[in-house]
Amino acid sequence: MLPPAPRLPEARTLIEMDRYFVLHAPRQTGKTTILDTLASELTAEGDTAALAFSCERAKAAGDDYPAAESLLLDSLREAADLSGWPKKLLPPGAWPQVTPGSRFGAALSAWCRRSPRRVVLFLDEIDALQGNSLVSILSQLRDGHNKRSKGYPFPASMVLCGLRDLRDYKVASGGDPTQFSSASPFNIIADSLRLGDFTAGQIAELYDQHTQKTGQQFTKDAVDRVFELTQGQPWLVNALAHEITSTMQVTGTITTCQVDDAKERLIRARTTHLDALAARLHEPRVKQVIEPIVAGTSPGTDIAFDHAASYVHDLGLIRGTRDMVIANPIYREVLLRVLGDRTERFVRADPHSFVLPDGRFDLARLLEEFVVFWREHGEVLIQQEGYHEAACQIILMAFLHRLVNGGGHLDREYAAGTKRLDVLIRWPHTGPDGERLMQREAMELRVWRASANDPKPEGLAQLDRYLDRLTLTTGVLVIFDRRPEASPWNERGDFEQATTPSGRQVTVLRV
Template sequence: MRRFGTQGRVCPDKHYVVARAEEVTDFIDRIKDGRYIVLFAPRQTGKTTFFRLALDALAIQDSTYFPIQLNFEEYEDYDPASFYASLRKEICKEIERVFQKRETDPSDELARFLVNTEITDHVSMREFFEEFAKLLSQGTHSQRVVLTIDEFDAIPRAALKGFLRSLRYIYLSGQIRCPHSVGIVGVKGIAQLNYDRSISPFNIQDEFHLPNFTLEQVQELLGQYTDEVGQAFAPEVIASIHKQTAGQPVLVNRFAQILTEEMDIPKTVTITMAHWTTAHEQLLRGQNTNIEHLTTNVRKDPRFESLLMRIMARDEGVDFNLRNDIISELATYGVIKEGTDGMCEILNPIYLYCIMQVFKPTVNGLEQAYFPEETDDEGRA
């Protein structure tokens, strides 16, 4: 039996997964059109799961696309030479993985190329892809390479400019290019990435924002459980889960996990609002990775407190302005969002409660100063 996933990568054979069919179709259409895409969302919103499922769907639709999936999470402290040396190994491993999955072998010439060719900098990386494209398509129908890079934010700063320059060179090179499409995945949108736009192939128009679950998607997710197990959720329970979480994927799954695995509700009994109330209290008072990330993030900068207090007070409101560094950072962490009136809002009621708990002494007027986490017991930095 599948479960509701709350940690790490979600796998369709082990977990209930929202199909996100509309978003997947949009993403695939951009790949086919040769776009260079930025897919961004706060951590723990299902980015990695989404793009892997999208690439799997693309592979089923059209075998002429050759997906290479990379992850830059380990590279932040690398020097450029070490970065490119490791990048070459990871690219070659991914190429081998695709051939194995297709139950085919690379040509002898391509196999020799993968063994003997080095990548030492951004120029040799571009040349690698150019030659790889030629060898990949020899004797077969044309193959279009799709490169996706998870945790792109961790690329070494010293390597960033050259890396982007080479991708831009490829992007502007003409109709036939390798990679045909590139997707970078991270927690920052294009406007928040700190690099010179003149050297980048990524445009605001090709930014792909992955939203939280809609009510219909929460219904779809919980409906999968009902179809497999036979236990139903009362409609008001589903609506309340969505309202309290605003569709935040980890919180939705955590709610469902408590209700279906931890409360010992007989599987023949419909899950009601009485059950929901107990699960809601357990979620608020318990510990989970998503809430821990939230509380850690809001403590990172003492300036966050005053802004969050102003947002929660709702007297005058705070304009949602991503050019403001504090607002931009809190939005990147997934703490706040833009409301329908253009003002800042806390993402969901659960986060609002937890933030009030974090700042409770200040909210009660018991303390005048707030010390960030990088202080000792006496408040010294």
Template structure:
């Protein structure tokens, strides 16, 4: 029986080709030279966001090395050291992790002749190198980013102490340190924010590599494995949708495919996968808040990450943002990407999760709508909805603004929460936001009909008329670009467009002058 007939798209733990549809992760390595690390006896770092294939790669490379006769390799997860910042606790835990993995992979089990945490790791690795001689030893340390403080410094110093004598029977000839961020960032954190200097305890690395996301062709190659084994097809438009929504993030790609083929459709189905199946899969992923996305939501509690997200949501230009440690953190964690030279949230699914997470409290506090906000055909009466929002903004904004963690993005967040309160169950909101654009774009679909909403802020030194003229042009430009992958109705020039301008000037006028409703030829303009 062909074991591959039962393969599936994996979203939990490392992938293996016997059980899962997968592409060789080494194809996505960037900035690495695998062919040199063993022969030239080099130490190196691999960093990439969560669930991009780091562990899958390490286990695959370990198997490849051990299938030959030239070297011995062992994968070692450092995860059991999480929360142990003192070397006295972390080093024994690390030694036990090494013993556990050596035993699990049928390799010689090393010993340490000392209880001194400052040399325990070094002596364990020396002993291990002797046990596997005459073959060189290669260690692949995973989850290194769980080490913090003095434990991290001790770990790196003991590796550096053995580096000069590395060789067969002496010390591992090559070591990979793998985690979500480049090691220099963790060293800086461990030293209280002091930048890394030439005296760094790990100035011996040859490379800092990473894993890229899937390219569009990779996504097609991945699903083609299922087609070859089951006969199930997927439309070209569906493949484009997966790439557009995930931007190739491996976990998201696999999760969309898994839900479409095993939840939306039956696992044994040969029905062609379409965009509609994947739209439903996307909504399920967001609603389920699986571990991957739950971890993303947790990251938003970090003030540094919140500051970056606020700049992206408002679209306000910030020339200093990309220079800060907070921005680099968001890049390393895969929350932010560079698109057309500017920073954006990494993909539309993350964008939706972030928006829902940070508006959830406000959404729950907004009363259930009691006014008539549907037309007789079941579509949204957006005029009625936005008039009600203006009243809600007047009555609540000044009090609610004092309670939110994102004061600059408060208008955007409150409007999104208000719209989500109505759209839940019958519609969806698509959001575009990126730093430097000076706006946020929303597209609201409800019972098959679309409305486009643009949000702009009126700052000190600018006039309402100037911002309105700029915003109308941007709104119509967004409507024009909002065609790919949407219904024909969304591409029609008649789709209703709204521009909301929030007055954020310190000396803003009284409410009777701020609240405006202006009907232009193509765009309805609201002052708030």
């Protein structure tokens, strides 16, 4: 485990300044570990009683704010009792009997009044509070915070920790996120910190701890591959290493091949973390952001889209609110596999029949089979696809996945505003002399939409750049015709040969 505190040095500074602030990050990134460590370090220094406790129990209360107060106070007392502190630092034996809606604030004040140290609180899983309960608790915190200047005993610093940023708490409690009035319980927050992902150096440091303990090494290329696949997402970094060392039980030096195998196993198993992210895809705010990313269309420019993008970023699904790209290659693959589940059930072709006698993959036949599939099922699948704007890309990706992924790999690149989705098929096979070879086939997917020009010229230029980056001499450009005047479904599927601006000969498939 990496030392938690150096990952968020600003938190310590804000606490020392007696600030109230939000710490947010996607799930499984180390928030709770950092809070527990900060609480222990601050308490050990002798002038602070710092306590972290979870608000998760209060989720069951919903809008019942008196019940939420009781559940929070139960969690707080339990955490204090388990802390091992001397009795003088613990909260009072009985909470003040006051009107519901003010009990939580009164309890904190009573504790601070008797504590010989400054009290610092970390409210973990603050997302669990909902509606009126969330408003009630935050209102009490704001009231106590503002009365501190008049000598009112209240926690010196407080950290609200959860998945979401401050603005989204206001949305969750029914407020207008664009309005932060003086009476708002949300305006006490001095700052909002987001816990970042691991750097490549931190991954190397983490894996080196395993090497020091067991003697088993990761090659530098393997560590670099982990960073490439995860972009430092902490759960994925740990899950890949655990899959390799514990589940796959690799005993020698760990290489990039084993990292790739572990990645595929995690995706196929659809572990809880990945499944939880995938379950979000049909939330309206998530779909609003992910659909233009998959389709390559331009994202929205209004305030509602900005708020949706912030929410999806807080979930950890996208890298930033401006780039509009999926956070890492593993998420990128999981999202398309989940969205393509329905289509895969329609694919009846035998994957083994696409392997040529020399062990290579028969891409030409796959394209011909896709034309047959598209004519038969395309219209129905597009109508059924929830991500309507990205339906063509999702359907072809599902078809490829069903037929390629048994013996090969699919690498996908897509982002909002690019007007395309790039695909690289990697197919390992054995050469005539027994050597291990890797067949690579590149494809670019474009959509011809209503009132737009034929995307072929721009597609050829972009495919040319993609092939140049991959050092390949040929590729495939697939153009989906979504115009009202497109040919009847049973006539679609024309192949032609074309030349890219640099002179590469490529295949163009129009469907």
